Amino acid sequence: METVLNFINGKQVPSRGTTAWPIYNPATGQQIRQVIMSSAEDVNEAIDVAQAAFPAWAETSPLRRARVMFKFKELLLRDFDKLARVITEEHGKVYSDSIGELQRGLEVVEFACGIPHLLKGEFSEQAGRGIDIHSAMQPLGVTVGITPFNFPAMVPMWMFPISLACGNTFILKPAKADPSLSIYLAELLKEAGLPDGVFNVVHGDRHDNEILMRDPRVQAISFVGSTPAAAYVHKVGGEFGKRVQALGAAKNHAIIMPDVDIETTADALLGAAFGAAGERCMALPLAVTIDDDTADKLVKALKPKVEALRYGPGIAKDGEKEMDFGPLITQQHLNNVTGYIDKGVVEGATLVVDGRGKKPAGYEQGFFIGGTLFDHVKPDMVIYQEEIFGPVLGIVRAKSFDEALQLINQHPYGNGAAIFTANGAAAREFTYKVQAGMVGVNVPIPVPMAFHCFGGWKHSAYGQLNAYGPDGVRFYTKMKTVTTRWPDYREGNEGAAFSMPTL
Numbered sequence: 001m002e003t004v005l006n007f008i009n010g011k012q013v014p015s016r017g018t019t020a021w022p023i024y025n026p027a028t029g030q031q032i033r034q035v036i037m038s039s040a041e042d043v044n045e046a047i048d049v050a051q052a053a054f055p056a057w058a059e060t061s062p063l064r065r066a067r068v069m070f071k072f073k074e075l076l077l078r079d080f081d082k083l084a085r086v087i088t089e090e091h092g093k094v095y096s097d098s099i100g101e102l103q104r105g106l107e108v109v110e111f112a113c114g115i116p117h118l119l120k121g122e123f124s125e126q127a128g129r130g131i132d133i134h135s136a137m138q139p140l141g142v143t144v145g146i147t148p149f150n151f152p153a154m155v156p157m158w159m160f161p162i163s164l165a166c167g168n169t170f171i172l173k174p175a176k177a178d179p180s181l182s183i184y185l186a187e188l189l190k191e192a193g194l195p196d197g198v199f200n201v202v203h204g205d206r207h208d209n210e211i212l213m214r215d216p217r218v219q220a221i222s223f224v225g226s227t228p229a230a231a232y233v234h235k236v237g238g239e240f241g242k243r244v245q246a247l248g249a250a251k252n253h254a255i256i257m258p259d260v261d262i263e264t265t266a267d268a269l270l271g272a273a274f275g276a277a278g279e280r281c282m283a284l285p286l287a288v289t290i291d292d293d294t295a296d297k298l299v300k301a302l303k304p305k306v307e308a309l310r311y312g313p314g315i316a317k318d319g320e321k322e323m324d325f326g327p328l329i330t331q332q333h334l335n336n337v338t339g340y341i342d343k344g345v346v347e348g349a350t351l352v353v354d355g356r357g358k359k360p361a362g363y364e365q366g367f368f369i370g371g372t373l374f375d376h377v378k379p380d381m382v383i384y385q386e387e388i389f390g391p392v393l394g395i396v397r398a399k400s401f402d403e404a405l406q407l408i409n410q411h412p413y414g415n416g417a418a419i420f421t422a423n424g425a426a427a428r429e430f431t432y433k434v435q436a437g438m439v440g441v442n443v444p445i446p447v448p449m450a451f452h453c454f455g456g457w458k459h460s461a462y463g464q465l466n467a468y469g470p471d472g473v474r475f476y477t478k479m480k481t482v483t484t485r486w487p488d489y490r491e492g493n494e495g496a497a498f499s500m501p502t503l
């Protein structure tokens with residue numbers, strides 16, 4: 001059985017741990033390789049190496065660090081096809097979606113290529129007579145990224161390009177269901193000229209994360225995953241004196257106003273709810289109407305579209321059209337999603353399209369489930385409250401815009417929210433009042449571009465700074481403010497001053 005190795009000090013090395021974790025091709029349900037959880041010794045070695053590599057990398061000029069990022073970007077583009085196939089093989093998402101994920105990660109690399117400009121800091125000439133003040137943004141040291149299964153390329157690339165460009169070293173602890181891509185990325189960074197030890201990968205589970213969260217040499221942790229884990233990492237990392245940015249789960253809503261074109265809106269919902277089999281933190285699993293007439297029309301438009309969804313293996317056979325979405329990540333997750341649909345039925349939601357138990361022919365062992373559509377989802381139902389992370393769309397029937405907005409604002413998660421409307425005033429009111437970190441107007445998945453920042457509100461994110469963009473640079477640097485005076489001794493000594501200096 002092929003084993004995915006750790007990457008420490010510029011080389012792939014076997015873990016000294018003893019617990020193996022199976023990696024499946026979710027489309028076939030077959031185990032394709034394994035990964036061994038790291039021992040404490042492995043994690044400590046990665047921290048030692050990252051700590052040792054830090055001083056020289058931190059002193060490398062930002063321009064030279066940027067050149068490594070430029071080269072890394074070229075190599076990523078060279079290998080896009082190979083990398084996308086690895087993502088599809090281990091995660092299951094369709095090939096074009098894997099390419100899309102790589103592209104969104106690549107854009108953060110492009111942002112990081114501008115690091116000499118981003119680290120310029122500020123300068124005030126003559127802040128007082130003969131006094132200048134400047135700020136410098138200096139790297140932190142060893143930084144850690146703990147990432148989820150659903151974006152094995154993009155989420156790590158929200159983190160390490162900026163961290164490395166800022167002059168830090170980095171240890172990535174990827175999800176264990178689809179860990180191979182992290183090793184490909186490590187090899188490409190090495191090929192791009194990144195010195196050994198600056199970027200390391202340790203595979204593992206909670207025990208390994210505990211070491212990373214507690215080691216005093218680790219300065220910052222970027223975490224992305226489920227909300228209980230995000231809250232925990234934020235708490236423990238904070239207790240151990242680290243900067244922590246911890247992004248969690250989501251339950252994104254879209255308000256559908258009566259003035260929309262129903263077919264266009266139904267298509268937008270379809271991609272956002274069912275793309276990547278709903279395994280996206282910016283998926284759109286809830287559509288909230290504000291009158292029954294719109295709800296009826298929407299359900300009528302959606303029903304045949306959801307029934308016609310095509311799901312199957314992520315790589316299309318020659319000459320065939322690509323599927324709409326692939327399988328779920330594991331059999332266990334398939335059981336969870338099926339369990340949610342069972343619960344929705346028991347709770348009294350109307351099951352319009354039932355995806356349970358449906359498998360594409362020839363892939364009976366794969367972790368597939370068809371698209372599911374519920375109507376009359378109510379706020380007291382579990383399928384409304386909890387993140388399902390599967391291809392399940394629920395229609396919620398509110399009675400007014402205010403009620404719909406209140407629903408969103410009272411939900412414990414606040415990652416993304418959208419409104420579909422032709423009415424500018426309604427859109428303006430929505431964007432102003434909605435309690436969510438990323439908001440779309442006629443945009444169902446408003447994932448900000450790399451030069452803005454990504455982050456939710458409420459229980460969707462913990463920590464002060466968002467991911468990537470300008471916040472990423474702030475997160476991965478500490479600011480030093482220098483006040484400078486060059487007295488002209490020819491003017492004589494001013495004598496001692498005992499009061500608080502004022503300018």
Ligand code: NAD
Binds near residue numbers: 149175209387
């Ligand atoms: P997960 O929480 O099970 O695992 C994510 C990572 O956290 C893994 O690397 C795992 O080792 C680690 N982890 C898990 N429990 C931990 C703990 N108690 N302490 C320390 N580390 C722990 O999440 P997943 O199933 O891999 O990913 C799906 C989740 O991630 C969903 O909830 C999804 O919404 C969320 N997600 C959020 C965003 C975002 O930007 N907000 C992006 C992608 C995914």
